[in-house]
Structures are given as C-alpha cells and as structure tokens.
Amino acid sequence: MSAAPSKQLLHLVIGGELKSINSTEFKDLDQVDIVGVYPNYAAAHAVWKGKAQQTVDNAQMRYFIVHLHRLLDPEATGPGKGG
Helix, strand or coil: CCCCCCCCEEEEEEEEEEECCCCCCCCHHHHHHEEEECHHHHHHHHHHHHHHHHHHCCEEEEEECCCCHHHHHHHHHHCCCCC
C-alpha cells in the first residue's frame, strides 16, 4: 500500500542586501532576489542554504524562507500542523 501524498505547504525563498545587519529591511526592493516557490520546507531550505552560502562574504546580504501556506490559510496552521 502506498503512502498518501503529503500536503502541499508552499514556501518562498527571497533575499537581498539589507539596509543594516540588524534589520530585515531591504536596501533596494528592485534588487530583491525572488528565488522561487517550493512545495515544502525541506525543498525551500535546501535552496535557501545554497543561496546563503553563495553570499557568505557579504554580511548585509540575507536570504529568507517565507511560509506562504501560513499566509494563504492561517486557520490551518497551528501547533503540530506542519512547518
């Protein structure tokens, strides 16, 4: 018997240069790198890690994982409901 497919939990990976290392405000929104949307956290994390490692020499360059599924369906996400 095959396992049921896991629920799609969309995640967005974005990054760019920040105004300050102590903030999450981008210096130039026109330069934000919208890397892509991924079907689960594991896939997004793998891409995020690669992008973060490529920019390790620039302290103001940061990449983030945005939990789109939480924005699209906030009622469905709670304790124990997935990352």
